[in-house]
Amino acid sequence: MSEAARRIDTFVQEHLDRYIAETIRLCAQPSVSARGEGIAACADMVAAMLAAHGLQVRTIATPGNPVIVGHADGKSPRTLLCYNHYDVQPPEPLELWTSPPFEPTLRDGALYARGVADDKGELVSRLAAIDAVRAAHGGALPCGVTVVVEGEEEVGSPHIAQFVRQNLGLLQSQGAIWEVGGPDPDGRPVIALGFRGILSVELAVQVMSGDAHSGSAHILPNAAWRLLWALATLKDPDERIRIPHFYENALPPTDRDRQILDEMPVHEELLRREHGLRAFCRGAKGKELNHAVFEPTCNICGITAGYQGPGTKTVIPARASAKVDFRLVPGQEPDEILAGLRAHLDREGYGDVVVTRLGAMSPAKTPADDPFVMLTARTGDEVYGRPTLLDPLEGGSSPSYAFSGPLGGIPVVLAGVGYWGSRAHAPDEHIRLDDFRQGIRHVARILEGFAEL
Numbered sequence: 001m002s003e004a005a006r007r008i009d010t011f012v013q014e015h016l017d018r019y020i021a022e023t024i025r026l027c028a029q030p031s032v033s034a035r036g037e038g039i040a041a042c043a044d045m046v047a048a049m050l051a052a053h054g055l056q057v058r059t060i061a062t063p064g065n066p067v068i069v070g071h072a073d074g075k076s077p078r079t080l081l082c083y084n085h086y087d088v089q090p091p092e093p094l095e096l097w098t099s100p101p102f103e104p105t106l107r108d109g110a111l112y113a114r115g116v117a118d119d120k121g122e123l124v125s126r127l128a129a130i131d132a133v134r135a136a137h138g139g140a141l142p143c144g145v146t147v148v149v150e151g152e153e154e155v156g157s158p159h160i161a162q163f164v165r166q167n168l169g170l171l172q173s174q175g176a177i178w179e180v181g182g183p184d185p186d187g188r189p190v191i192a193l194g195f196r197g198i199l200s201v202e203l204a205v206q207v208m209s210g211d212a213h214s215g216s217a218h219i220l221p222n223a224a225w226r227l228l229w230a231l232a233t234l235k236d237p238d239e240r241i242r243i244p245h246f247y248e249n250a251l252p253p254t255d256r257d258r259q260i261l262d263e264m265p266v267h268e269e270l271l272r273r274e275h276g277l278r279a280f281c282r283g284a285k286g287k288e289l290n291h292a293v294f295e296p297t298c299n300i301c302g303i304t305a306g307y308q309g310p311g312t313k314t315v316i317p318a319r320a321s322a323k324v325d326f327r328l329v330p331g332q333e334p335d336e337i338l339a340g341l342r343a344h345l346d347r348e349g350y351g352d353v354v355v356t357r358l359g360a361m362s363p364a365k366t367p368a369d370d371p372f373v374m375l376t377a378r379t380g381d382e383v384y385g386r387p388t389l390l391d392p393l394e395g396g397s398s399p400s401y402a403f404s405g406p407l408g409g410i411p412v413v414l415a416g417v418g419y420w421g422s423r424a425h426a427p428d429e430h431i432r433l434d435d436f437r438q439g440i441r442h443v444a445r446i447l448e449g450f451a452e453l
Contacts, residue, residue: 001382007136008444012128016437019128020111022049023436024104026086026120027113033087033155039065046086046123046149053127054134055147060167062159065151069170072130072145076451079144081173081410082443083403084123085153088115089425096427112430117422119179121431122439123149125417126177129443136448143451146173153179153399156200156359161402171403174410175372175450177443178400180424181416182435185267189380189442190389191373192414194365196293197328198397199337200301200358203227204321205350211306214314223320224305230350231322234341235298239281241326243337243344246296251331253294256368257392261290264389267420293393297327323358327397334360364401364412365393371453372411379445380415383438415442 001009026049031042043059046068051057055070065087091101091114099105101114111121130145148171150160164171184190207221235241253261266289271277284292301324306317326337338357345353366373368390380388400412417439423429 004136004448005382005445008132008448009441011132011135012437012440012444015128015131016433016440019124019440020106020433020436022127023111023116023121023124024113026124027104027111027116028102030102031087031115031151032090033065033152034090039087039151042086043068043151049124049127050147050149053130055130055145058170060163062152062163064159067151067160067163068149069167070147070149071170072141074141074143074145074451076143078451078453079146079173080447080450081171081176081403081407082126082145082147083150083176083400084126084147084179085119085150086123087151087154088118088120089154091427093427098428101427101429106433109434110430110432111436112428114429117180117418117429117431118424119153121436122179122181122416122418123147125436125439126443128440129447132440132444133447136444142448144173145447146171156198156361157399157402158359160399161406164402164406168406171407173407174453176400176403176410176412177446178398178412178414179416180418181414182418182420182422182439183384183386184265184389185270185420186265186386187384188386188389189384189415190391191376191380192391192394193368193373193412194330194393195361195363195398195400196296196393196395197332197334197361197363197401199326199328199334199360201324201338201341202321202356202358203230203324204319204354204356205230205352206319207352208316208318211315211318214316217316220316223317226350227303227305227320227322227353230345230348230353231300231324233344233348233350234324239295239297241296241298243340244347245340246337249331249333249336250296250329253291253392257294258291260368260390260392261293262287264290264391266290293395294329296329296332297325299325299327301325327395328363329393330363330365333362361397361399362401363397364404366404366411366413368392370411372450373413375449375453376413376415376446379449380442383442383445413446415439415446
């Protein structure tokens with residue numbers, strides 16, 4: 001271990017309580033973008049935090065929530081970008097929280113609060129890493145740092161791509177650390193190298209002016225059945241999506257991707273226990289579970305029609321709707337999938353089904369042999385004392401595409417403070433304090449080595 005790394009570790013250990021307290025203050029401020037709760041106050045708090053950590057701060061308005069950008073120069077002309085977001089998911093159902101979601105609580109070596117894992121604890125950890133590297137280098141940074149904190153990630157980042165295009169000069173960088181990361185169930189750090197894209201839509205159909213008595217079901221159409229029949233055309237029972245040309249541009253995993261997926265552990269039994277499963281889709285098992293991430297999906301998130309309260313109400317629903325999302329692999333673009341969906345429904349005789357686009361993100365992926373990936377893996381080995389695992393593609397989606405392409409194809413890696421059981425988006429969201437400490441140490445080492453790439 002280098003002398004600078006020793007100084008970083010000493011600083012982190014001596015000041016850890018300060019950063020935990022800072023995370024508690026930030027998590028106590030609600031910032032639910034889905035309903036605009038506390039957004040302005042949280043944006044102001046984040047701007048003040050970045051300034052307090054020695055960054056030059058700009059709050060930039062968008063058609064939605066503001067983006068906060070902080071920057072500090074370094075000795076090297078190279079700049080590392082850190083992406084985070086200050087908005088959080090709605091906390092409901094509240095009754096399933098052990099402690100109130102916006103009253104951060106320490107218990108059993110963990111910090112519980114809405115947004116602590118996704119993404120406020122991650123943000124504070126990056127600021128702590130900047131402080132630690134400065135302390136280890138006599139107040140200077142080896143390279144420049146730009147911290148971008150948006151306020152709409154949890155509603156699909158609808159304005160972030162436009163923001164990047166309008167601020168390319170401000171955001172120029174040679175690599176980015178993305179919002180989340182942490183160890184797997186065996187304690188090994190995981191570096192995800194990409195995200196699937198997403199297209200979220202609502203399908204809706206109205207067959208009458210209002211609900212009717214079900215005694216007339218022999219002559220009156222039912223919107224729920226109409227919608228279900230339309231949905232049934234989208235996918236076969238074997239999970240194969242039936243929209244023509246849907247797979248046409250989908251890129252298969254590279255040979256290197258397949259090698260990485262084969263080397264990744266399979267936590268099959270853990271997944272079965274966590275989700276109460278009898279079987280996985282398509283009967284997948286073993287290494288197939290890893291490779292399945294390169295299969296695009298069509299998922300029904302929810303269906304609404306008619307009466308769903310207690311007891312019986314014998315009606316024929318006049319209107320029905322469903323929320324549907326498609327997870328997309330490299331090569332697929334949301335606009336093309338949306339056009340294909342519309343054409344498919346029309347061809348199948350469901351021109352009356354209205355398709356409303358709710359949100360979209362393109363897929364993005366960084367090559368496994370990029371020097372920035374190798375730096376992140378090497379420093380992960382050192383911090384965690386375990387071999388770092390590479391993950392070629394995350395099942396979820398994130399707006400890394402909005403930065404990586406417009407900024408010249410910069411590599412994007414994940415390194416953070418969460419873990420597989422952090423319950424992000426769910427009640428009792430939390431981070432383990434030791435993961436918080438390790439995440440700070442890891443990002444600090446990445447920041448220290450980035451100038452030499």
